[in-house]
Amino acid sequence: MLDIDWKSLPFGYFKTDYNVRCYYRNGKWGELEISSSEYINMHMAATCLHYGQEAFEGMKAYRGKDGKIRIFRWNENAKRMRRSAQGVMMAEVPDEIFREAIFKVIKLNEKFVPPYGLGAALYLRPLLIGSGPEVGVKPATEYMFMVFAGPVGPYFKEGFNPVEMQVISDYDRAAPNGTGHIKVGGNYAASLRPLHRGKQEGFASVIFRNSADRRYIDEAGPANFFAIRGDTYITPDSVSILPSITNMSLRQIAKDMGLKVELRQVAIDELGDFDEVGACGTAAVISPIKRIVDRDTGKVFEYCKDRIAGPYSTKLYVTLRAIQEGAEEDIHGWNTIVE
Ligand SMILES: *Cc1c(COP(=O)(O)O)cnc(C)c1O
Numbered sequence: 001m002l003d004i005d006w007k008s009l010p011f012g013y014f015k016t017d018y019n020v021r022c023y024y025r026n027g028k029w030g031e032l033e034i035s036s037s038e039y040i041n042m043h044m045a046a047t048c049l050h051y052g053q054e055a056f057e058g059m060k061a062y063r064g065k066d067g068k069i070r071i072f073r074w075n076e077n078a079k080r081m082r083r084s085a086q087g088v089m090m091a092e093v094p095d096e097i098f099r100e101a102i103f104k105v106i107k108l109n110e111k112f113v114p115p116y117g118l119g120a121a122l123y124l125r126p127l128l129i130g131s132g133p134e135v136g137v138k139p140a141t142e143y144m145f146m147v148f149a150g151p152v153g154p155y156f157k158e159g160f161n162p163v164e165m166q167v168i169s170d171y172d173r174a175a176p177n178g179t180g181h182i183k184v185g186g187n188y189a190a191s192l193r194p195l196h197r198g199k200q201e202g203f204a205s206v207i208f209r210n211s212a213d214r215r216y217i218d219e220a221g222p223a224n225f226f227a228i229r230g231d232t233y234i235t236p237d238s239v240s241i242l243p244s245i246t247n248m249s250l251r252q253i254a255k256d257m258g259l260k261v262e263l264r265q266v267a268i269d270e271l272g273d274f275d276e277v278g279a280c281g282t283a284a285v286i287s288p289i290k291r292i293v294d295r296d297t298g299k300v301f302e303y304c305k306d307r308i309a310g311p312y313s314t315k316l317y318v319t320l321r322a323i324q325e326g327a328e329e330d331i332h333g334w335n336t337i338v339e
Contacts, residue, residue, distance in 0.1 A: 006153075008153065013150060016150050017036060017108060019034075019038075020034055023145075024142060024143035024145070029093070032097065040146070044133075050135075051137055052185060052186045053089070053090055054088075054090075054129045054130065054185045055081055055084035055183055055184045055185075056127045057125070057126040058125060058281075060121035060123055061122040061124065061149075061338060062116075062122075062326075065326055065327045066326055068338075070324065070338070071106065072249075073245055073334045073335075074098075077245065081093055082095075084184055087184065090129075090140075091143045093145045102126065103338055105148065105149045106124070107338065112150065118153075119153065120154075122151055122152075127147070128143060128145045131144040154284065155284035160288065160317060161307075162290030163290065165206060165220060165289050165292050166205075167207040167271070169295070171190070171191075173191050174218075175211055180242065182242070191206075205222075206221055207221075207225060210265075211240065216236065216265045218236065218241055220289075223244070223287070224244040224279065227266065228313065231259050232259060233259045234266060235261075235262070238265065245282070250316050252332060253320055257319070271294075275303070276312055277289045285320060286320075
C-alpha cells in the first residue's frame, strides 16, 4: 500500500516507479523503453546543455468519479511539442510515439494517480532534448524523448483562492519574433529572476508585458492571462504567448456558457475595466487574481469582492474540472480514457 497524504501533496517532483524513453538516431526513432532510473546518461557536449535544444510539455491525468483515469486533450500536447521541436530544430516526436509514451507511463504508475475529488492529479512531463554532441552552434543529430510522471497537488498553495500578481516592465520573457510561442526551457530561464523577485515582494506570480512596446499584457508568469468584462471572456493575442490548451478549452466553455470571446491585444490600460481576472494553465487550471499591482506606477487594481473568485471564473473552473474528472459530459470529446 502506498502511504501518500494525497490531500497535502505539493506541486513538485515526486519519485514514482517508472518512466519511458525513446531515442532518435540515424534519422529515425527507436522503440519506446521503460526505465526505473531517475537519471539519464548524457554526452557532455549534448546540444540541450549548451544551446538550449529542449522542449517540454505538462499534462494531467485525473481519476474520475467513476474510478477511470482520463487524460485531457493529449493530442494537443503532442501537436504543440512538434511545433516546439520545429522551432528549435529538433527531431519531431510522432504523435503515435507520444501517445504510446504517455499511456504507458500512466499505466505503469497507475497506483500514483490520486483519488477523485481532492484536486490532485498525476502530472506528466514529456521532455525532448538534443542529446547528440556538437560544439559549433547547430542542431544535434541525436535526440531523446522521455516522459516521467508524479502525483501533484494544486499549483498555487492557495488552490482556487484569489492570488496577487505584479505587472512589471523591467524584464521581458520573450522577444516578439523569438521563442515565446513554443514551450522551450529558454523562456523559463528568462523568467526565473523576475518571478523570484515577484515572490520576494509578496506576489504569487508576475505579469509580463509584450516586449515590443510594453503596452500590452503577454503572460501571467508560466500561465496565460484572461479577463472577464461584462459577458465577455478576453484573453491576449500575441506572437510571444504560449498557446495554452487550458485557455483554448476555457474559450470554448465560455462560448458554451453564452459568453462572448475576444482573442486580441489586451492593453495594460484596460486593467481597471475588468470585472474578473485570472491566470490559466494545466498546473493551476485557473488561478483567480484578486489584486494586480503595477510595479512601475504603484497603481493597484482590485477584483475579487469579499476575497472570493468572481462568478464566471468560478463557473469556468468548476466546469472544466468536472469535464476533466468525468463528472460532466465531455461534449467536445476532450478526454481519452486510459485503459
Ligand atoms: C505551459 C504554459 C502555459 C499553459 O499551457 P497549458 O497548455 O494550458 O498547460 C502558459 N504559458 C506558458 C508560458 C507555458 O509554458
